[in-house]
Amino acid sequence: MNRTQKSFCPILIILCCLSCSIFAQVSISEANDNLKNGKTALAISQFEQIIETFKDDENPNLDSLISAYEGLQYCYTVRFKLDSSIIVLKQAEDYFQSIGDDTRFLEFTVPRAEMYYLMSKFDEAKDIYFEALNNNNLSRDNRKRASLRVANIFMGKANKEKAYEYINIALDIAIEDNDTSLLGNIYEGYASIEMYFGNKNKALDHYINAIPYLKGQNKSMILSSTLRRIGNIFEELNNLDKAKDYVKKAMDVAKEYNLKKEIASCLNISGRIAKREGNCEKAIELFEESLPQFLNSRIVNNALSTISDIALCHLNLGNIKDAEKSLAQADDLLPKATVLNHIIAYHYTKFKFYIIKNNKEKATFHLNECRLISDGELGPRNVLTFLLMDKMYHEKFQNYKEALRASNRYYIFRDSINNLRQSEMVFDLEAQYKKKEQDKEIALLNNENKLKAERLSKQKITIVGGGLALLLFSLLSIFVYRLYKRVQVQNNLIKSSLNEKDTLLREIHHRVKNNLQVISSLLALQSKYVQDPIALAALKQGQERVHSMALIHQDLYENQDMSGVNTYNYLEQLCENLFDSYNIDEENISYNLMVEEMILDVDTMIPLGLILNELVSNALKHAFKDDQRGKIDIVLKEINNQIHLEISDNGSGVNDLSDIEGKSFGYELIKAFSKKLSAEMVINSENGLKIKLLISNYKKAA
Incomplete structure (x- = not known):
């Protein structure tokens, strides 16, 4: 072979590789076009041919091969052949593992676990997620994704400690990466947990933390509902100025994006605020404006409570006939209602109506209905409503002994609720007090150390020996203090996890529902x-x-x-x-x-x-x-x-x-x-x- 031929061979090799790469890109593009046009079977055949061609090549274009595997997997997924989709992902894993490409191998491991998760095969999914999480080459995005899924799986198995361990991993990485798309949802989820357990102050903190991230991601529905819920908390705490401010912000977002249900919900809270202010005419207008959306959307529970509020406002204004018309409409909705809070609101309004009408028989019926409901597990607000009804009933029908007992029960329970609302403030003060006591103990220990050092010096112990003794004692004190703090933190985590089983389970169902919606x-x-x-x-x-x-x-x-x-x-x-x-x-x-x-x-x-x-x-x-x-x-x-x-x-x-x-x-x-x-x-x-x-x-x- 002459010199010219030798120099020309590398050029030919480069041109051949380049032509193969261009051919692959054209073929993948053609397969993707067929997939978009609904020709899934043809796209599957083309992707399979592309994969076989690349695998036979000694130096394949790995990026194009990944695109072909991903396209083939997507074809099977849209045809609901999830088992075939898993097989494709496993084939891709095996290929990249065989050539020692750990990074690309992991790009298919997490999606394979996702497919098992979607098929509710949680044990198989967990094993694959663990395999990925134990690999140091796993990307941060996939580590967040896998950690969240593992937390959800452990939540479903009622393993609180493990669920918290993995969800905290996801949260830590999200904070480090400033992953605003995830942080907003996490804070909003934690707020929902705190609200479920009645910790309104903590819920407010989480909701407020979520707002900047939700705005940054333009998540209009979640942002509007978050602002509205903040307003709802302030309304329940009787801070009406703050409630109005946040409800207005929520309404602005809802109107901008034409979120009809959110608009109706904001109007409903505004009506409750007006009712608290004693402006029943305005409250009726706001309630009636929100009602058609609830009825049209078949949101029965909200519609029932709204109509009950309208009737209650009419009763407060002395419009008995208008109240009676509203209650007749509520009667039709009651059989379809499922939320106890709204059912109790209905019975309370009917009870008050018959108290005004001096109809003892029907007032007794609605009082007993609330009594039956209150035998279950209800929140303090609903129990307080029942106790108020019991008090009103005995006062109205002149059963003075029972009226006195009912009044005592009502006022004692009302005061206990107020004490509970202040419990978080008391807890914070108690924590500050304990911290001061700990500082005093540490100061006393330091003083004791100094006295011991002086005694050692007076006993003519050498400076080196005294220094070493003091150093060892100080290190021991620091070790004991750190050990004490670590045990304290672990105890707090254990107590927290014991109180949050149901809320974590609620979160997994929420996420599964969102995935199905996707x-x-x-x-x-x-x-x-x-x-x-x-x-x-x-x-x-x-x-x-x-x-x-x-x-x-x-x-x-x-x-x-x-x-x-x-x-x-x-x-x-x-x-x-x-x-x-x-x-x-x-x-x-x-x-x-x-x-x-x-x-x-x-x-x-x-x-x-x-x-x-x-x-x-x-x-x-x-x-x-x-x-x-x-x-x-x-x-x-x-x-x-x-x-x-x-x-x-x-x-x-x-x-x-x-x-x-x-x-x-x-x-x-x-x-x-x-x-x-x-x-x-x-x-x-x-x-x-x-x-x-x-x-x-x-x-x-x-």
Whole structure:
């Protein structure tokens, strides 16, 4: 080979590598375009070919290979083939581990753990997260992400110490990195925890800390609700000027971004402030302005309390007839209400109405209703309301002995609440006092050290020996003091963790619900790039299935009892969402719930919810003709250690039961989850379609 040929070979090699790289970029771009256009199967085939081409190359373009793996994994994820998605991520891990690229290996480890987490396989996810966290090459972003997930997993296992250990790791890294996208949510979450336990002063601190980060991230919904909740705290503490200031700020944000529910909530708090100020006319105007949004959005509990407030204002103004009209409207909402605070507010208003009307029988009824509710675990505010009603009742009907006892109970309990509100201030003063006492003890110890040193010098001990003794004693004192402080900190952490189990569990359900909402949003975004009506329908069904699961976690973190899901509340929300999703006019198609209230475990409720989602969706789409007035009946009850689920409609039914078997993904989904629940399914197509499941494998919440 001559000199010219030798010099030309490297140029050829460079040109070949460059052409392969350009070809890969073009192919990846083409595959991504097919993915955006809904041609997922074609995109999968192209990504697989690109990966095989690169893996056969001795010097592959690793960035392009990563893009191909990520594209292939995303294709399987949008098609809900999560097992295939996990396989792709594991293949990528194995490849980069085989070439010794630890950094790129970890870029696929955390997403694989995420997939197991989304599939509720928490033990598998935890093991993979631990593997990643123990690797020093894990990036800080992935370390935050993995630590938060591990904390959530330990929270679900009721391991408070470990949950705090890992969530503190995530918080420390977020603070060091000034990760404003995460810090705002963390502070807002801590504030919600403190509010749940009634620590309003601490909650205020966390809410105020969250505001700058939420503003920086332009999180309008969370920012508005945070400002509103601060205003709500000040309103409950009777600091009305501060309450008005923060409610106005919340209203400004809500109006700027047209957040209708937030606007209604701000108007509602403004009405409560006006009521506290004694301006009942203004309060009525504000309450009535907020009410339509609650009614239109089917926010029954808020609507019930708002109408009760309107009626109470009318009573304070002496407008008995107007109060009676409002209470009649509240009567219709009461059966659907679920939050005890709002139910008690309704009974208090009705009680006061009948006290004014001098109707002892009906006043007694509403007093007893509150008594039954107060037998459960209620907050001090609601107990105080019941005691006030008891006092008013005996005073009105001239039972003077009982009136005196009721008055004593009321005033004693009211004073105890005021003492509790001052407990945090007392605790701070006590801590300052203890710190001073500790400083005195340390000063005394130092004085003792000096006396001992003088005695040693008087005894003519050498300067070196005395210095060494003093040094050793000082080091021992410092060691003992540090050990004491460390034990004190650990004890405080243990006490804190013992009080925050339920709140941490509430946080995990909140985050799971948010993750499901993200998946739903991804499906909605994907549908914009899909033209095929069948594919669009499949994406919409996917959104409904994800939303049915999100409702379960939303129910768990919004209610006090997080051990399980209330069947009636969940089915009502699910049906309302499906009717809204399909734009169903309830005058044409209605539904009737005959549901026995049970608290079912999450592992039972998720497959049951997905089955219900499929059956109700199928009835709404296929059961009724355009001019037919339809009705869907849903029955759920427990009989002889079995759950009986029956969904029936008066639609056109099916001519042959074989027409629905094996013809749709939804039917296959129903069969799969029925098998998981050990359910026997019976289908009857006479006079419409009736599907009945006898479920044997279910678990109630502990």
